[in-house]
Amino acid sequence: MPYPTDPAGIAGLWVAWLLMLMIYSYPLYKENLAFRFAEHTYIGITLGVSLIVAMSNVIRIAIVPMLQGKYHYIIPIILGFMMYSLLVPRYRWVSRYPIAILVGAGFGLGMRGVLIPNITQQVISTITPPATGAGAVDWWNYIYIAIGTICAVMYFVLTWEHRGGLGYATRLGRWIIMIGLGAYFGNTVLFRMAMLSGRAQFFLQVLKIVPM
Amino acid sequence: MSEELTFWEKLARIDRRVFYWILFIGLMVPFIRPLGLAITVSPSTRDLYEELRRVQPGDVCLINIAFGVSAWPECMPATAACTKLLIRQGAKLIIIGPYYDVDLSYEELKRRCAEDFAKLKYGEDYVYLGFYAGGEAVVAQLASDFRSVFPTDAYGTPLDELPMMKNINKATDIRLVLSSDTGDWCSYYIRQWRIPYGVPLAEIGIAMLGSEYMPHYRAGILFGMSVGVRGGAELEKLIGEPADATIRMDAINISHILVIIAVLLGNIGYFASRGKRR
Amino acid sequence: MSEVLRREVVYLITAITTIIMFVEFFFIGTWSAAEELRTWAIIIANIALGLGAVRLLAEHVRNIQRRRAGVWPFSIWLIILFVVMFLSGLTGYAAKHDPSSNPVYNWLFKWPYTSLGQTLYAITGFYIFSAAYRAFRARNIDAALLLIAGCFVILTNATVGEVIWSGIPVIGRWFLDYGQVPGMRCFLIVAAFGMLAYGFRALLGRERGFYGEVAGE
Numbered sequence: 001m002p003y004p005t006d007p008a009g010i011a012g013l014w015v016a017w018l019l020m021l022m023i024y025s026y027p028l029y030k031e032n033l034a035f036r037f038a039e040h041t042y043i044g045i046t047l048g049v050s051l052i053v054a055m056s057n058v059i060r061i062a063i064v065p066m067l068q069g070k071y072h073y074i075i076p077i078i079l080g081f082m083m084y085s086l087l088v089p090r091y092r093w094v095s096r097y098p099i100a101i102l103v104g105a106g107f108g109l110g111m112r113g114v115l116i117p118n119i120t121q122q123v124i125s126t127i128t129p130p131a132t133g134a135g136a137v138d139w140w141n142y143i144y145i146a147i148g149t150i151c152a153v154m155y156f157v158l159t160w161e162h163r164g165g166l167g168y169a170t171r172l173g174r175w176i177i178m179i180g181l182g183a184y185f186g187n188t189v190l191f192r193m194a195m196l197s198g199r200a201q202f203f204l205q206v207l208k209i210v211p212m
Numbered sequence: 213m214s215e216e217l218t219f220w221e222k223l224a225r226i227d228r229r230v231f232y233w234i235l236f237i238g239l240m241v242p243f244i245r246p247l248g249l250a251i252t253v254s255p256s257t258r259d260l261y262e263e264l265r266r267v268q269p270g271d272v273c274l275i276n277i278a279f280g281v282s283a284w285p286e287c288m289p290a291t292a293a294c295t296k297l298l299i300r301q302g303a304k305l306i307i308i309g310p311y312y313d314v315d316l317s318y319e320e321l322k323r324r325c326a327e328d329f330a331k332l333k334y335g336e337d338y339v340y341l342g343f344y345a346g347g348e349a350v351v352a353q354l355a356s357d358f359r360s361v362f363p364t365d366a367y368g369t370p371l372d373e374l375p376m377m378k379n380i381n382k383a384t385d386i387r388l389v390l391s392s393d394t395g396d397w398c399s400y401y402i403r404q405w406r407i408p409y410g411v412p413l414a415e416i417g418i419a420m421l422g423s424e425y426m427p428h429y430r431a432g433i434l435f436g437m438s439v440g441v442r443g444g445a446e447l448e449k450l451i452g453e454p455a456d457a458t459i460r461m462d463a464i465n466i467s468h469i470l471v472i473i474a475v476l477l478g479n480i481g482y483f484a485s486r487g488k489r490r
Numbered sequence: 491m492s493e494v495l496r497r498e499v500v501y502l503i504t505a506i507t508t509i510i511m512f513v514e515f516f517f518i519g520t521w522s523a524a525e526e527l528r529t530w531a532i533i534i535a536n537i538a539l540g541l542g543a544v545r546l547l548a549e550h551v552r553n554i555q556r557r558r559a560g561v562w563p564f565s566i567w568l569i570i571l572f573v574v575m576f577l578s579g580l581t582g583y584a585a586k587h588d589p590s591s592n593p594v595y596n597w598l599f600k601w602p603y604t605s606l607g608q609t610l611y612a613i614t615g616f617y618i619f620s621a622a623y624r625a626f627r628a629r630n631i632d633a634a635l636l637l638i639a640g641c642f643v644i645l646t647n648a649t650v651g652e653v654i655w656s657g658i659p660v661i662g663r664w665f666l667d668y669g670q671v672p673g674m675r676c677f678l679i680v681a682a683f684g685m686l687a688y689g690f691r692a693l694l695g696r697e698r699g700f701y702g703e704v705a706g707e
Contacts, residue, residue: 023609042610200463
């Protein structure tokens, strides 16, 4: 965003900068009152935003359509408010009804959803050999992925003890998983550092050391 | 009397805050003195770019902003680059998001693509439907009936009053979906849009999802993938407009070098002190 | 009777909803009852969004009532901010259907909220850096493989890897495009089977943790 010129914008920018320093005073110095102040500021604002957005969304998707003729929406609206019985220990069981619908929908959709992309397609992709004319590298990658996937899945087969032939396969599977997790860690570093670099950039931008 | 510490043992006892200061200052340096190293494009980003280039004028594309303001540095560059490309291809855009601060992200996206959005007319070329909640159920419902999830756009205008949305109500009306995630939303779109309806889908979210969704990309379920800020920088290179991600790649270089040095020092110290213990 | 209402009927509703959602896959886009049920689930989920906020607020009200040392003044500040945010957002929504049309809401949302969100999310960058030094060690073959793959990917993601040695991005790209695939694919397959098993247990009323059942309730 461009450097603000209006008083509210300039004030906002400096407040944002100070709050950032308050939060980073925790890792860069130690736990302190400024950190706690900033932390509670974030939670307070977040609570307000989340309630306002949730409320306006309920009005949009449930209350207004109900008032326009979809009277049966009163049932899910009542069920939704039954969730709040979780706050009253004696009547907590009432919340199980809306939870049952949410959980049922989640499981039904999840179960039907995972079959093809997570199992069938993955198996097909694993066992499909490279196209005609593929080079040695393609064949190596194919064999690596095929054997690697089988061994890695076998690592999670706990019906039999991992000894003998199965022991060798599961050990290879564990190495394959470690390679996967190593790559995952590498990407995690990228993600975390991208976030932190954003803050380092903001630190300099507010001080006008680099352009905004 | 205590035994004298070796160099490595002393190094191992350095206060962690020293590392934090080194990192934070190290991250600032390249913004002041850029390195400007060349960026190579990965196959998954190129596939994403090529498919977006095949979008025809009038095709309706869905952009799912499934990240909060907190993930802007990572997700926004790729989202902005893809949005620019889609607008230039003449696509019509539907923008939605499952994070309650999606309004801020939408405004930021529009700001970053200001020149492109300036050529468009709201309601005819793009619509912003705003926030939605409900996990996988809401994604499945979007696929079969947009209007039950979004009776109006984010500003309260009924969808039927928006010219662009007149004939749009289900997954099959959509040319492709771009999901920019920090969480599971791309999985929901795979399960409820890609598989049942065959809608082309790409992931342009945080870097860790580059690992999680690589099997889907290899299996042909995703047509492309942009991995974090690096993917954003690659897309900026492909569309010929270096922007935020390209600038940030210098800081990524410094931080990654620092991490590698930390790993090396930690391991040298570990093996040196292990030898001594033996 | 009460036991039937509290448990058996609840399990039955879960089972019926699960079956409807599952079977709908074979009649996709044509079964309006399933779509209606899903709309109900979405409305319930949206109303439930406020539950976490209400719970957290109740916790902070308790902090103030009990004058919890070192915490209660911050709880007062938190509640003041919440009230300001909520009321200003409400005013904006009532006026223009958009909470951000209120300048106070907009200012708090645009500046402090954005900055704090980005800052808190980024804080783990520090921890991953010290973890790289203190924990990321080649103690055995497993850890060594993890470390090697991790280091190549780190140097590949950063363009500087190519400057150090032209082979780094070649090897790192292999880890990213192929090396990690079997491990990640294995997680996908295993998690899918786990989800199926868990789903069937829920369908049969064997899995009850998510109902928040407490012994003796």
